[in-house]
Amino acid sequence: MSSLGRRLSRPVGAAPAALLQGLPRLPWLWALAGVVALLFAAVLGVLVGPVHISLGAVVRTLLAPIPWFGTAGSVDPGQASILWSLRIPRVVLGAIVGGMLATAGAAYQGVFRNPLADPYLLGAAAGANLGATLAIAFAPGSSLIGVNVVPLAGFVGAALAVAGAYALGRTVTGLRNTTGLILAGVAIAAFFNAIQTYIQQSQTNSIRQVYSWILGRLVTAGWDGVLLVLPYVVISVFVILLHRRLLDALSVGDEEVTSLGISARRVRLIVVVAATLGTAAVVAIAGTIAFVGIIIPHTVRLLVGRSYRVVIPLSLLFGASFLVLADTAARTVAAPAELPIGVITAFVGAPFFIVVMRSTRAAAL
Amino acid sequence: MSNVVLRKVTIAYESDVVVSDLDLNIASGEWLALIGPNGAGKTTILRAISRLVAYEGTIEIGGVAVAGMGGRELARRVAMVMQEPHMPEGMSVSQYVLLGRSPHLTYFGKEGRADQRVVADILERLSLDRLAARPLDHLSGGERQRAAIARALAQQAPILLVDEPTSSLDVGRQQEVLELIDELRAEQGLTVIAAMHELTLAGQYADRLALLVGGELVAVGAPAEVLTESAIASHYHAHVHVLSMNGSGRAVVPVRSRPQPASAEEPS
Numbered sequence: 001m002s003s004l005g006r007r008l009s010r011p012v013g014a015a016p017a018a019l020l021q022g023l024p025r026l027p028w029l030w031a032l033a034g035v036v037a038l039l040f041a042a043v044l045g046v047l048v049g050p051v052h053i054s055l056g057a058v059v060r061t062l063l064a065p066i067p068w069f070g071t072a073g074s075v076d077p078g079q080a081s082i083l084w085s086l087r088i089p090r091v092v093l094g095a096i097v098g099g100m101l102a103t104a105g106a107a108y109q110g111v112f113r114n115p116l117a118d119p120y121l122l123g124a125a126a127g128a129n130l131g132a133t134l135a136i137a138f139a140p141g142s143s144l145i146g147v148n149v150v151p152l153a154g155f156v157g158a159a160l161a162v163a164g165a166y167a168l169g170r171t172v173t174g175l176r177n178t179t180g181l182i183l184a185g186v187a188i189a190a191f192f193n194a195i196q197t198y199i200q201q202s203q204t205n206s207i208r209q210v211y212s213w214i215l216g217r218l219v220t221a222g223w224d225g226v227l228l229v230l231p232y233v234v235i236s237v238f239v240i241l242l243h244r245r246l247l248d249a250l251s252v253g254d255e256e257v258t259s260l261g262i263s264a265r266r267v268r269l270i271v272v273v274a275a276t277l278g279t280a281a282v283v284a285i286a287g288t289i290a291f292v293g294i295i296i297p298h299t300v301r302l303l304v305g306r307s308y309r310v311v312i313p314l315s316l317l318f319g320a321s322f323l324v325l326a327d328t329a330a331r332t333v334a335a336p337a338e339l340p341i342g343v344i345t346a347f348v349g350a351p352f353f354i355v356v357m358r359s360t361r362a363a364a365l
Numbered sequence: 366m367s368n369v370v371l372r373k374v375t376i377a378y379e380s381d382v383v384v385s386d387l388d389l390n391i392a393s394g395e396w397l398a399l400i401g402p403n404g405a406g407k408t409t410i411l412r413a414i415s416r417l418v419a420y421e422g423t424i425e426i427g428g429v430a431v432a433g434m435g436g437r438e439l440a441r442r443v444a445m446v447m448q449e450p451h452m453p454e455g456m457s458v459s460q461y462v463l464l465g466r467s468p469h470l471t472y473f474g475k476e477g478r479a480d481q482r483v484v485a486d487i488l489e490r491l492s493l494d495r496l497a498a499r500p501l502d503h504l505s506g507g508e509r510q511r512a513a514i515a516r517a518l519a520q521q522a523p524i525l526l527v528d529e530p531t532s533s534l535d536v537g538r539q540q541e542v543l544e545l546i547d548e549l550r551a552e553q554g555l556t557v558i559a560a561m562h563e564l565t566l567a568g569q570y571a572d573r574l575a576l577l578v579g580g581e582l583v584a585v586g587a588p589a590e591v592l593t594e595s596a597i598a599s600h601y602h603a604h605v606h607v608l609s610m611n612g613s614g615r616a617v618v619p620v621r622s623r624p625q626p627a628s629a630e631e632p633s
Contacts, residue, residue, distance in 0.1 A: 019485045022459030022498035242473050249464050251453040259415050259447075260520070261440030261468035306455040 024248075024307030026314075034317030038095065041324035045091040046083065048328050050336060053079050089223045094327040095320035096226065097218070097282040098292055100233045102319020104275040105293025106300075106311050107240045110247035111268045112178045118293040119279040122185035122272065123161035125288040126192035128280065131157020132213050132287075133196045137203040150213070151228065151284035157192070158280035164188045166272065177254065178268070215340030216287035218327050229281040236278025240312060243271050247308035289342050291349025292319055298352075367427055367442070367523035367556045368393045369414060374422035376409050376580075383409045384580040387422070393523075396550060396557040398571035400564060400591075402601050405577040407560035408448065411526045414558065415445045426524065440468035444517035448528040448560075450509075452501035458512050459497040462488060465519025484519055491515045491545065507538035511545070518549065525550075527559040531566060539563070543570050568592050569614035576600065588615045 046058055061080045104119035112121065120126070131153035135142070142149040165188045169181035200210050218225075246267045249257050254264040283289075296319040300311050326344040333339055369391040376384040384406040391397045399407040413420040416431055416439060424431040426442050434442070444465070452461065466480040488494045491511050496504065504512060510530065517525060527546065531539035547570055550557050561567040567574055568588035576584040576591050578600045584591045592615045597605050608616045 019459045019481060019488060019494070019497045022457035023463065023481075024457075024460060245470075245475060246472075248456075248460070249467060251451075251456065252461075252464065253451040255417055256447060256451060257467075258417060258436065259440060259443075259445045260464060261435075261437035263436055306453070307460065 024305060024309045026310055027304055030304050030314055031317065034314055034321065037321040038317055038324070041321040041328070042091050042095065045094065045324045045328045046087045048332055049082070049087055051079070051082055053083065058083065085222060089226055090218050090327065091324055093218050093226050093229070093286070094324040096229060096233050097286045097289065098296075098323025098326075099316045099320035100229075100236065100278045100282045101289060101292040102296035102315040102322070103237055103240055103312060104279045105319075106297035106308065106315045107243070107247065107271050107275040108293070109297060110243075110250060110308050111271045112182060113251060113253075114178070114182070115298070116294065117182075118291075119275060120189075120288065120290075120293070121182060122165040122276070123189040123192060124158040124276055124279050124283060126189035126196065127157035127159070127161025127164075128154040128283040128288060129157070129214050130161075130192045130196040130199075131155070132284075133199050133206075133210050136209050136213065137199055137206045140206065140209075151225075154213075154284035154287075155280045158283050159276060161188050161192055162272070162276040162280075166269075212340060213287050214342075216289035216342035216345075217338075217340055218286055225285045229285050232281035233278050236274045236281075237316060239274035240271060240278075243267065243274075244307075244309045244312050247271070247312070251306075287340075287342065289323070289345055291345045291352070292323060295345075295349050295352045296322055367554075369524060369556065369558065370423070370425045371410075371414075372423040372425075374410075374413060374420050374424060376406070376413050376418055376420045378418075382580060384413070384420075384577075387580075387582055389575060389582065389585070391556060391558055393427075393556055394550070394554050395573065396547070396559070396571045398559050398561045398567035398574050399577060400561055400567050400574050401577035403562075404579070406580040407562075407577060408528050409580075410577075411445065411528055411558065411560055414524075415439070415443050415526060437468045440520060440522065442522050443524045443526060444520040444522040445526040446510075446513045446517045446528065446530065448532055450513040450516075452504075452509060452512070454500070454502045456501050457498050458493055458501060458504070458515075459484060459488065461501055461512055462493070462515045462519050465516040468520055468522075483521070484515075487515050487518050490549075491518075506534055507541060510534065510538070510542050514542070514545065514549075523554070524556045524558070527557065529560055529562060531561070531563055539566060546570075564592060564597070564617040565615070568617065569610070592617060 043055070043058075047053065047055060057076065057079050061075050061083050064075045064080065101119055105117070108117040108119055108121055109115055132150050134157075135150045135153035139149050162185075165181065165185040168188065169184035172180055172184065200207055246262060249260065249262055250264060250267060252260075257264050297311055297315045300314045300318060304310050304314060323341070323345070326348070327341050330339045330341045330344045333344070369389075371387050371389040374384060374387040375382065387410065389397075399410060401407055409418060412418045414424055414431065431439060462484050463476055463480065466476050466483065469480065470476065485494070488497055491514065493508070493511055493515055496508060501509065501512065525546070530542050530546065534542060543566060546557060546559075549555060559567075559571070561571070571588065573586060574584075574588055574591040575582060576596065583600065584596060589609070592607050594605060594607050597603055597607070597617065604620055606618045606620055608618060610616055
């Protein structure tokens, strides 16, 4: 038997420490920091608002449904109503939307091997905007099977746009490379944007509503919104998390990953479908909130490295924290008025984008 | 069995025929070097064996047609070292080599202790253990080549395809990489098929050479049979001397077609 063969037939033990040092592992301190950041953002989001509610009252209200804490009697019904009907669902929705957009952004960056890809790369935003604009302009206030038609139209628009981009990319380039798919996404987005702009300009009475939707908001969504998006987001995040190893493998390029027995096309299709499902759901309920899908995964990469085994779970945590904080800022910066949350994320995101571009240029990416 | 058989293999990029009607048998444990001038189809043949390009005809490994194999099954039989492997920035050597375990994992599978053990042993064998945590973009040319070979070895495939293993390496590194491949071949009984443009190195390390010109096989056999001054003059349009190395193969030495002026040879 060969010497290497003899070594390989040794009993399986712990791999040498030197090897393990080079393998990506979730840094538990950063994971803990993500959980703490999310808790901090959630507490801040619940505390801040036009009506002052103390931390003690928040804790008592949260514990009231659990019988053995005995706090039910000391809860102010008005404050409880504000917390359970307005602030808590808004914080929860912010966390879901932020976590989803950041996770989808990281997933898109992985499958397209492009650090500047975001969840809207294949036209999800343009599709959602067009769907929502059509619903606002031509069917205001309508509902379908008990669901407001605007988010439904946004979801369908986003899904259709991405499906259209995929079909176009497949027809034109046979999906031999990602460039064809990205260009198809650009073409579909431009086409949908043109129709959306035409409808928006021709239906001036709904233009304010359309703008408000496009810039993103969590204000009108309550528990209904949370329940509407949660199944899609859970499935989407679960599937993306399962693909962390394969996203790392894709980084060696389509040919080399194929020679390792992995179908790059299959991985790309499944991850794009999963990320689009989640993105379409959150965009439908919260509008097209920009930059979260880029700035969060990039920040995570700068802090802890580039492996998707680490980037995806930490993007989920920090994306959730970031959007809850951004929403808190959106409703306090110009109080009593509210800024669209997209304004806040873009205000933070645009300078960040420049910093990232400078750093990637320096690293000769 | 890890013999490779190509029968009537034709490969075309759209209407451009790159390899035509190729018949080739590579025995288990043999080192076959594909040689030939630029554009001869050497790399394309390697890509066809690893099913990265479409082909007509039959390619069999151990009597089983490559066309009917699943992707993972093929990757467990054939490992390929590309000429310029893409090395993701920031990825560590150990993480990169661990990717080589992919054919042994299910779609959603995760590498276990046994996979880490395999990688640790390969890193040690290739003297990469000290570099395990180092990012790939911090490696020298020779270290990068060794990392690419290590990833291919982690597949534990009996057939190793190597595309221009010595390109962009200095003479010392060239020797080091080829000796390493030869040692691994002896240790593990690997079948090696390598596209090589360095005729001297091909003549010294390979058991047999297959000379391709314009996608057609023009000669195949032992180095002494294929590396002749007339064949090289005819197919490479090169003026060379072929020297016998007394048991160490053949050396192909290019010489100037026109003699240098006497003053250049004997400086005063």
